[in-house]
Amino acid sequence: MIKEVFIKIYGRVQGIGFRYWAVKKAEEIGGISGWVHNETDGTVEIMMRGEEAAVDTMIVACQKGPMLARVDKVTFVVGRWSGFLPPIEDGVFKRF
Numbered sequence: 001m002i003k004e005v006f007i008k009i010y011g012r013v014q015g016i017g018f019r020y021w022a023v024k025k026a027e028e029i030g031g032i033s034g035w036v037h038n039e040t041d042g043t044v045e046i047m048m049r050g051e052e053a054a055v056d057t058m059i060v061a062c063q064k065g066p067m068l069a070r071v072d073k074v075t076f077v078v079g080r081w082s083g084f085l086p087p088i089e090d091g092v093f094k095r096f
Contacts, residue, residue, distance in 0.1 A: 011072035
């Protein structure tokens with residue numbers, strides 16, 4: 001079953017390679033399309049789509065993050081889909 005989620009990650013998650021790590025982790029897990037983005041409020045946002053097991057594995061990984069990160073919480077963003085967010089390209093997980 002295909003699952004699509006939009007998550008927001010709080011803590012010390014900018015300036016420590018979180019986006020780079022997220023791209024590598026998505027590639028390692030496989031089958032995840034989406035993007036990762038630094039938000040102006042100091043959080044990191046990830047929108048992703050893929051098989052449910054792969055997306056769930058990525059969500060669990062994001063609760064820890066890379067070695068230098070301190071993840072305080074991960075929340076699911078509901079109903080904030082807008083035309084200003086980039087679309088998910090199938091087969092691509094990128095940072096911007």
